């Protein structure tokens with residue numbers, strides 16, 4: 001029942017059940033992967049994780065939220081080197097595939113602003129002159145499905161052992177799943193069954209693209225974190241629909257909507273002053289300082305904070321499910337296994353201690369030094385994600 005024992009994730013073998021969560025690295029200026037990204041994931045693999053996830057790779061350049069998010073075009077040689085180095089260190093690598101939908105400040109190649117399931121105000125895009133987003137057309141939907149398939153195929157060609165499809169946190173597929181943001185009346189919206197149509201089509205296409213030899217992981221929401229958003233009952237029905245289709249090897253339930261409840265998915269500190277300093281223009285800096293606390297809601301940190309909701313989802317499906325959110329101690333990992341979770345997924349604990357798994361295995365460490373200050377969230381915009389406790 002230990003998290004540190006070897007395991008199979010669908011078709012791939014892993015040396016243990018500890019997965020590094022996708023945490024945007026801030027190491028892809030202009031969308032292109034930098035050598036620092038290779039170094040970070042090599043270090044995590046040397047530190048003992050079973051599988052490391054390269055965060056938020058947009059399936060096409062206009063699926064980025066902002067220009068420095070990773071895209072495949074131009075990143076190929078670096079990502080090929082990354083997977084080779086991770087393999088040499090005994091680990092496996094996954095690429096998180098995502099599309100931002102309306103939560104973007106980028107125009108597409110044809111000059112159009114971001115699109116999502118329905119008409120929406122896009123406060124995030126306002127500073128880029130894109131305050132309103134339009135509903136996607138049938139053609140847009142077809143192109144997104146194709147883009148996920150093509151990106152998954154490329155990920156395999158670059159040596160990734162798994163791809164993680166991002167269906168949570170308020171990005172495009174999450175926008176389609178959420179009743180708050182999907183108000184369509186066609187075959188892609190309305191009932192839960194129709195809200196699921198695009199996400200399921202994407203998962204089927206991704207499975208077809210990666211084949212039977214690589215793993216497909218799906219990161220979903222347990223709860224959007226605001227009234228009228230997606231809640232646990234829908235989350236369970238979504239998980240059951242994914243389970244019934246059989247395209248996915250592992251579910252990673254999370255929660256929150258980056259555009260509305262970003263700290264629901266993190267819990268803990270709200271580094272508002274430093275978030276303000278990281279804003280590109282003076283107006284945004286002042287706005288964040290003055291209004292930050294009113295706009296950005298804080299949630300206290302608790303160890304294994306998604307366990308109460310994730311436990312209900314775990315009990316409702318047959319397929320493998322991971323526990324993510326606030327895993328910070330050896331006892332937390334053991335508890336997750338006792339609760340029936342197949343894998344544990346760690347974000348900030350591994351940003352703070354990339355050697356956490358090796359040190360736990362040697363009996364040197366029972367708990368990460370991470371105190372959920374969330375300063376790492378600001379660091380990712382200042383040259384790359386890192387733990388500020390290194391400065392102490």
Ligand SMILES: Cc1cc2nc3c(=O)[nH]c(=O)nc-3n(C[C@H](O)[C@H](O)[C@H](O)COP(=O)(O)O)c2cc1C
Pocket residue numbers: 021022023024025055056096166169219254265266324325326327345346347348349376377380385
């Ligand atoms: C700096 C940072 C960047 C993140 N970037 C992403 C991301 O790109 N994609 C994603 O799905 N989640 C992202 N997350 C959320 C994590 O994957 C994870 O869900 C969250 O940190 C909770 O896990 P933890 O308590 O182990 O840190 C990010 C979290 C942090 C701290």
